[in-house]
Amino acid sequence: MRAERTRAAILGAAVHLGSLRGLGELSIGGLASTVEMSKSGLFAHFGSKEELQLATVTQAWHIFEEEVVPFPREGIDPSLEALLERWLSFFERKVLPGGCFFVIAAVEFAGLDGPVNDALARALEDQIAAIEAAVRVANESGELPAGKDPSGTAFALHSILVNANSVFVVRGDRGVLDDARVAIGELLGRPQGSREALVAPHA
Amino acid sequence: MRAERTRAAILGAAVHLGSLRGLGELSIGGLASTVEMSKSGLFAHFGSKEELQLATVTQAWHIFEEEVVPFPREGIDPSLEALLERWLSFFERKVLPGGCFFVIAAVEFAGLDGPVNDALARALEDQIAAIEAAVRVANESGELPAGKDPSGTAFALHSILVNANSVFVVRGDRGVLDDARVAIGELLGRPQGSREALVAPHA
DNA sequence: CCTACCGATCGGTAGG
DNA sequence: CCTACCGATCGGTAGG
Numbered sequence: 410m411r412a413e414r415t416r417a418a419i420l421g422a423a424v425h426l427g428s429l430r431g432l433g434e435l436s437i438g439g440l441a442s443t444v445e446m447s448k449s450g451l452f453a454h455f456g457s458k459e460e461l462q463l464a465t466v467t468q469a470w471h472i473f474e475e476e477v478v479p480f481p482r483e484g485i486d487p488s489l490e491a492l493l494e495r496w497l498s499f500f501e502r503k504v505l506p507g508g509c510f511f512v513i514a515a516v517e518f519a520g521l522d523g524p525v526n527d528a529l530a531r532a533l534e535d536q537i538a539a540i541e542a543a544v545r546v547a548n549e550s551g552e553l554p555a556g557k558d559p560s561g562t563a564f565a566l567h568s569i570l571v572n573a574n575s576v577f578v579v580r581g582d583r584g585v586l587d588d589a590r591v592a593i594g595e596l597l598g599r600p601q602g603s604r605e606a607l608v609a610p611h612a
Numbered sequence: 613m614r615a616e617r618t619r620a621a622i623l624g625a626a627v628h629l630g631s632l633r634g635l636g637e638l639s640i641g642g643l644a645s646t647v648e649m650s651k652s653g654l655f656a657h658f659g660s661k662e663e664l665q666l667a668t669v670t671q672a673w674h675i676f677e678e679e680v681v682p683f684p685r686e687g688i689d690p691s692l693e694a695l696l697e698r699w700l701s702f703f704e705r706k707v708l709p710g711g712c713f714f715v716i717a718a719v720e721f722a723g724l725d726g727p728v729n730d731a732l733a734r735a736l737e738d739q740i741a742a743i744e745a746a747v748r749v750a751n752e753s754g755e756l757p758a759g760k761d762p763s764g765t766a767f768a769l770h771s772i773l774v775n776a777n778s779v780f781v782v783r784g785d786r787g788v789l790d791d792a793r794v795a796i797g798e799l800l801g802r803p804q805g806s807r808e809a810l811v812a813p814h815a
Numbered sequence: 816c817c818t819a820c821c822g823a824t825c826g827g828t829a830g831g
Numbered sequence: 832c833c834t835a836c837c838g839a840t841c842g843g844t845a846g847g
Binding site for chain 1: 633634636637640710711715716718719720722723732733736740763765767768770771772774775776778779781782783784788790791794797798799
């Protein structure tokens with residue numbers, strides 16, 4: 410019980426630090442000092458740095474999934490537009506501060522092999538696949554005006570999302586997130602001028 | 613003279629390692645062993661790790677600029693399409709292996725301040741600005757069929773380029789580079805079916 | 816979950 | 832450009 414809470418606190422700090430500085434920069438000693446426990450006490454929860462990294466990736470993915478991915482759940486709009494808006498909101502609210510945790514880490518670990526790299530590569534593919542599935546549904550439901558190639562459209566949409574967050578983090582200015590909303594609108598064939606529908610959904 | 617050559621060899625290795633593993637992972641000791649000299653001998657060329665990082669960023673930018681950016685130079689096609697194709701070719705040939713050196717590093721260093729972060733943030737803006745300038749020229753020359761918003765179009769094109777390289781590096785499969793060519797064609801309003809013109813320019 | 820420790824490596828310095 | 836060294840930190844272990 411108590412160990413579970415400690416582990417959760419450690420992983421919370423690990424996700425935060427890993428998002429800000431990269432998964433490779435996580436150190437056991439640094440993490441131990443931020444959660445105010447001994448290095449070896451923290452170490453005992455994981456057994457190796459690799460296990461700590463793996464648990465951090467898993468935890469980050471759970472947070473992302475809960476916030477963004479449209480599992481059939483009560484109160485979650487399954488449309489493509491809603492998925493993309495949840496994603497942008499996830500960036501804007503800095504739920505995982507720093508760059509897009511998964512893409513940055515996946516690139517950092519590419520070429521190294523091992524379970525951490527596998528988990529990161531899978532997360533990247535799952536992100537693209539989630540968009541592609543929503544594009545297919547949108548094609549069939551008539552949400553998209555013209556039939557779009559699901560794979561290519563998903564890649565383009567994913568690119569806009571990820572780069573919007575990168576530029577957002579580097580500039581420290583949320584304006585680029587609205588640029589992304591406009592670019593998404595154009596990719597989806599939305600006519601010029603209907604921009605407000607996506608930019609200010611609650612207005 | 614000799615010192616210049618040594619410095620060039622060091623920076624060549626630094627750009628290579630920094631591209632593969634991230635600028636933050638560069639260590640003076642590790643770099644010294646790959647160029648087969650003593651740690652302090654290498655250190656003497658730079659005076660601090662920060663100066664080494666800064667010199668590495670500068671060197672990487674010179675390589676990128678030489679390969680991609682359309683300075684008015686003999687034999688360089690100034691069109692938007694040629695710029696984008698040089699960029700994709702730059703990724704495909706792994707001139708800087710690993711992720712898009714500048715974007716990954718800029719995100720990694722975002723929030724830290726200092727000259728390295730400044731240089732990286734500037735490189736990111738210069739990349740987007742280079743695309744935007746080419747879009748403006750293309751608008752005026754008639755290369756683009758309809759007048760496109762230069763800023764928004766540049767952001768979308770930059771997103772496709774950067775993400776194409778990320779996915780390329782993670783998958784280890786160049787197929788996504790052709791997906792990027794298709795996505796770029798659609799963004800530029802190229803009609804379906806003219807894809808081959810960009811995919812296989814030398815066929 | 817702790818103290819106490821291991822060998823290796825970190826950025827950096829002294830002195831030549 | 833080198834040897835020799837500094838204090839700090841790395842991942843990890845022993846033993847409790």
